[in-house]
Amino acid sequence: MTDYPTPAALPSQLFTNPVVMEALDRRDLGSLFTAAHRAGMSFNKIGEACGMKAERVSLVARGLATVTALQTIERIADGLRIPGALLGLAERPWEHPARTTSEHRNGPDDLADDPVNRRQLLRGALAAGLTGTVLTALTTTREGLDLALTGTPSPAADLAHWSAAVEHYSYGYGGSAPAHRLAQLAADVADLRTLLQRPHPVAARTELCRAAGQLAGMVAVCLHDLGEAREARQWFSSACAAAAEAGDRALHAWVLAREAMTPLTYGAPLAAADLAACARHIAGDRPSASAALAAAVEARASAMVGDRQRALAALADVQRLAERLGPVDTADTWFGLPTQKRLVHLSHAYTLLGDATRAREVQRQALALTGPSSHQTQALLKLDGAICLQHDGGTVEACTAATEVLAALPADQRTGLTRSRALELYRAVPPQHRGLSVVRDLEDLTA
Numbered sequence: 001m002t003d004y005p006t007p008a009a010l011p012s013q014l015f016t017n018p019v020v021m022e023a024l025d026r027r028d029l030g031s032l033f034t035a036a037h038r039a040g041m042s043f044n045k046i047g048e049a050c051g052m053k054a055e056r057v058s059l060v061a062r063g064l065a066t067v068t069a070l071q072t073i074e075r076i077a078d079g080l081r082i083p084g085a086l087l088g089l090a091e092r093p094w095e096h097p098a099r100t101t102s103e104h105r106n107g108p109d110d111l112a113d114d115p116v117n118r119r120q121l122l123r124g125a126l127a128a129g130l131t132g133t134v135l136t137a138l139t140t141t142r143e144g145l146d147l148a149l150t151g152t153p154s155p156a157a158d159l160a161h162w163s164a165a166v167e168h169y170s171y172g173y174g175g176s177a178p179a180h181r182l183a184q185l186a187a188d189v190a191d192l193r194t195l196l197q198r199p200h201p202v203a204a205r206t207e208l209c210r211a212a213g214q215l216a217g218m219v220a221v222c223l224h225d226l227g228e229a230r231e232a233r234q235w236f237s238s239a240c241a242a243a244a245e246a247g248d249r250a251l252h253a254w255v256l257a258r259e260a261m262t263p264l265t266y267g268a269p270l271a272a273a274d275l276a277a278c279a280r281h282i283a284g285d286r287p288s289a290s291a292a293l294a295a296a297v298e299a300r301a302s303a304m305v306g307d308r309q310r311a312l313a314a315l316a317d318v319q320r321l322a323e324r325l326g327p328v329d330t331a332d333t334w335f336g337l338p339t340q341k342r343l344v345h346l347s348h349a350y351t352l353l354g355d356a357t358r359a360r361e362v363q364r365q366a367l368a369l370t371g372p373s374s375h376q377t378q379a380l381l382k383l384d385g386a387i388c389l390q391h392d393g394g395t396v397e398a399c400t401a402a403t404e405v406l407a408a409l410p411a412d413q414r415t416g417l418t419r420s421r422a423l424e425l426y427r428a429v430p431p432q433h434r435g436l437s438v439v440r441d442l443e444d445l446t447a
Helices: 012-016 018-026 029-038 043-050 054-061 070-079 115-127 132-148 159-170 178-196 202-225 229-246 249-265 269-283 289-304 308-322 339-353 356-369 375-391 395-408 416-428 437-446
Strands: none
Touching (some): 029 054, 132 178, 132 202, 202 229, 202 249, 249 269, 395 416, 395 437, 416 437
């Protein structure tokens, strides 16, 4: 006895249709499902036969999702009774009933539709690093969220659960690696995406969209910290869409301010300054963590391009806004701007402005407020200190200090943000000193 899904053979006329035969040859399952649907097979019937959800079959038919996993293609061949040769597969067991076996297994595409298995897949894949396969899975999750954000209203959802999830993640990495937090966030976004595809009352949907924007924004922050600038930008875009649908201007401004840190980190300070200015416009004049963060990022970006006047004006705005922030806005979360985080931004701004005296004082204060598990933040502050040494002409001391900072970090935290900050120092080293052994050591660690 086999454990195959109940087969629902394709209508025989489809095997004489040249369009269908070409689709089978290309493994274009979207065209195949469309043709089967037009021939009278419902998406439910196709899904039952192939061990897939009807919604997924519909998405594949409309070109909004794809099927690439070999085991899933084999299951489709078996469920719809498509001879293996037509899909470039080995002869299927049912083509010779005497050889049937119960070794059939569900493929990764449908494992990923189950919440528990989806989390296990994401965690396992991310443990191996940000490979192309992992980024594809993240892209699928993000695109699914974008599709879900076009849904329509219906019954209430467990808003308390998502509010608690957002609060939990908002406290940052907690000493864990960004990739670990990314896996957890991506799994929750995938769950929330499924929920958003159902109708909800307007008030409930608004809260779900707000949660989606917050979660997507935190995914983007993780990707930024891991050095995946392109993926981060796309997730920030999804977060903006969710914030806009929720009508949450403060969240929208926060997302843009955080997004501005991506071009700032990866070599496009003018774009960063523009995004920060846009965030400030959306945040408005009311004191908020979003407005203060946007001003801080604008100060850093302006300092990086040498616009000292704009940088100093933005720094003054940071101070003015910070003095008027309430407890919620100064909470030590990704959405708040506590004193320690504000000082981290000021450290970079004053370092870029070449004001070593003020930078060092800010670094001292920030390090005193930074917990022992915040390895990346400590590293960034110490790298700013090394850059100040370079500004003072101490190339050897600066490169030695930076090398020690990077060497003390786990390999998976010497990427992205910390690597970018170390490169700021390396690029500031005069050409005549590039041959020094300590400079070469720094270059090796940032390669």
